[in-house]
Amino acid sequence: MASDNRISHRIGSGLGAWLPILFYAIAALCLMAIDARFSMSGEIRSRTSVLASPVWWLASRPQALWQGGVAALSTNDGLRQRIKVLEKEKLKTDLVLQQMLAVQSENTQLRKLLKGQQQVAPTARVVELLNINPEPSQKRFVISEGARQNVRTGQVLIDANGLVGQVAEVYPTSAVVIGITDADHAVPVMVARSGFRGVLFGQGSDSRLSLANLTPSDDVRAGDILLTSGIGGRFPPGIPVGQVKAFRQDPSLTFISAQVQPFARLRYGRHLLLLEALPVLAPAAPVAALQAVKENKP
């Protein structure tokens, strides 16, 4: 390298030339330390989001344009075929829905009989995803609705296949969603087959979640489907989350962790369903329910 070629150095570019670099590097390090300790970037970001929102919007345009272009260029024939396929699928789902309705009414009746809680079906609305993904290790994304559209922190997002994440930061016209795959995220789940409960942690990877701290006697098998358990009150119960793929011994050799493939396809599609916040329910009273059963007996 030519760094030892001191002739071409300008006047005054001795050690002193390093000072500004040092100054800014130390400033950056201080900022990082303060941010890590007090996580102030969220607060500052929420104040400057008016500026950041158009940037996010702009960054999501190329993909939107691409998808729009693909839609505009699809042929009449292709569209017709697609409609046919969708109609067939709708028939199938209609059938399932009919059965569901019957099951649901039966379920509400049973719950009434038991004087238990009424399960409130969450209502949802469609929100647009401003698809940006700057840091590969962070699974956060931005939706195009914010405080002005009544988005609240903690609201849950799903897609057609399963749980996506929850709203982490709300700005006036946009909100940041933390995905279930983010390394900072955890969801209380239960195994649909056995009812075993656990906590599912994100790993920072799109295709892998981890159900940690299992013991060999826990009733979890490969292929098991995990649903949200509703414990903690943040996620409504019964939302499909993922499927157990494989098991791995923890380094401590005491516990096993299960690797789980999430159902939600986080990298595809431009729309998500935002569930309205659930009303806070009083815990069920098992004693009262038992008495109710006795009273209702002939």
Added chain:
Amino acid sequence: MIRRDTPVLRWLSMATAFLFMLLPFPDWLSALRPFLLALVVAYWVLETSQKMGLGRVFLIGLVLDFASFSILGEQALRLVLIAGVLHLMRSQFRFYPVWQQSGFLMLMLYADLALLWLIHLSQGLPMVQAEVWGSPVLAFLIWPWLYMLLDNLRLRNRSR
């Protein structure tokens, strides 16, 4: 020879590179994404060093920190170090053949990745993916074309 300043081109090119850092890519490609903003900033530091002081570079880095959810100061530190070294080496660097410039920038981006890795390690963030170590190679391939493109645009602008 006094070169006319081209602020519009400078800010436009940096804005484009900025958006490139935020574009949605699939996971594996996202890790390979070259640090294009650093390359564009490097070009303007080399060509118009008075207009690209470290203060401005620092601010650009902070804005990227905000927009990309990284820890505040991370991108600022990365950009300032690259721009700072180029500021110091500017007089020699500009006379390297372009492939040598590419090679030097690639080495610098590797050092930058090592720094990123350290930051992630110290903050307990998830480690950078293995594919990330391929991104400086892409930067190596991009730099000559980027240099040519920006030079062309700038000179055309000047001749008018």
